Amino acid sequence: MITMDDIIREGHPTLRKIADPVSLPASKEEQDILRSMVEYLINSQDEDTAAQYGLRPGVGLAAPQINVSKKMIAVRTFDHNDEFLELGLFNPKIISHSEETTYLESGEGCLSVDRMVEGEVPRYARIKVKATTLEGEEITLRLKGFAAIVFQHEIDHLNGIMFYDRIDKSDPFKEPLPPKEVIKISKFHG
Numbered sequence: 750m751i752t753m754d755d756i757i758r759e760g761h762p763t764l765r766k767i768a769d770p771v772s773l774p775a776s777k778e779e780q781d782i783l784r785s786m787v788e789y790l791i792n793s794q795d796e797d798t799a800a801q802y803g804l805r806p807g808v809g810l811a812a813p814q815i816n817v818s819k820k821m822i823a824v825r826t827f828d829h830n831d832e833f834l835e836l837g838l839f840n841p842k843i844i845s846h847s848e849e850t851t852y853l854e855s856g857e858g859c860l861s862v863d864r865m866v867e868g869e870v871p872r873y874a875r876i877k878v879k880a881t882t883l884e885g886e887e888i889t890l891r892l893k894g895f896a897a898i899v900f901q902h903e904i905d906h907l908n909g910i911m912f913y914d915r916i917d918k919s920d921p922f923k924e925p926l927p928p929k930e931v932i933k934i935s936k937f938h939g
């Protein structure tokens with residue numbers, strides 16, 4: 750099982766690499782790795798297991814964070830319709846997005862960052878994502894709210910981008926300039 754010891758931290762070069770696409774159908778090994786990433790999220794969201802192994806409660810994990818430079822992500826959270834999303838995805842791609850932006854009122858953190866970094870991380874309010882599931886099915890997801898933020902955070906990792914790269918250093922708390930409203934969502938602690 751993946752524990753915090755397997756998660757590389759900022760400063761490790763792999764976090765700044767552009768991950769390789771996975772040639773499909775994925776190999777058994779790639780499937781096993783992606784399954785173990787989903788399992789990390791499940792374990793980290795189970796109070797007893799998380800306490801037993803000292804796991805941070807994860808809602809998303811990207812393969813580069815376990816030093817695998819491949820386009821694979823795991824997500825376990827709820828979408829804007831409170832639908833439960835538990836997915837292991839190969840080659841996720843944002844194929845369209847809203848002009849409007851959103852951000853987490855409390856800012857973002859990262860399993861690979863052991864410090865608080867203040868400031869708003871502007872994200873697209875709505876995104877359309879194409880990906881291939883662990884089972885090999887090509888899916889299209891329309892996401893907004895917290896789930897959209899999670900996907901953008903994880904897909905950034907596949908491009909060597911850390912959340913704090915997106916904070917405006919000169920004005921970390923500026924309201925991002927959307928054409929229209931900003932959706933501020935607080936973190937639910939499900």
Ligand SMILES: COc1ccccc1NC(=O)N[C@H](C(=O)N(CC(=O)NO)CC1CCCC1)C(C)(C)C
Pocket residue numbers: 794805806807808809810811814853857858859860861898899902903906936937938939
């Ligand atoms: C069950 O846990 C929750 C329930 C309800 C709301 C939030 C959470 N948990 C999180 O936001 N968890 C964060 C997280 O997993 N990530 C993922 C990550 O670091 N991926 O690389 C950071 C989040 C910041 C914005 C989106 C993902 C950490 C960095 C705080 C562990």
Ligand SMILES: [Zn+2]
Pocket residue numbers: 858859860861902906
């Ligand atoms: Zn992260």
